[in-house]
Amino acid sequence: MSATDLHVLTALPHTTAILLQGALRTEGIAAELERDGLAAVYGLDGGGFSTRVKVPGHEVERARQVLSDLDAQRLGAGD
DSSP states (O other): OOGGGEEEEEEEOHHHHHHHHHHHHHTTOOOEEEOOHHHHHHTOOSGGGSEEEEEEGGGHHHHHHHHHHHHHHHHHTTO
């Protein structure tokens, strides 16, 4: 998968991005994480230093649905 074929799905704190990457891969969607060097070295995790979750362009809609389903489950967990 080349970097030009990838689209940013979302940006999240690193640990959350890893969990989303696993959920996407479970659904058969290739996902890569991109993190700035300073963020990795200094443990910065918010704002512009969030980890970007990238997916192939042809999988963006499916990936958005996975993200939406996970958000719905997380919000429903407090019921």
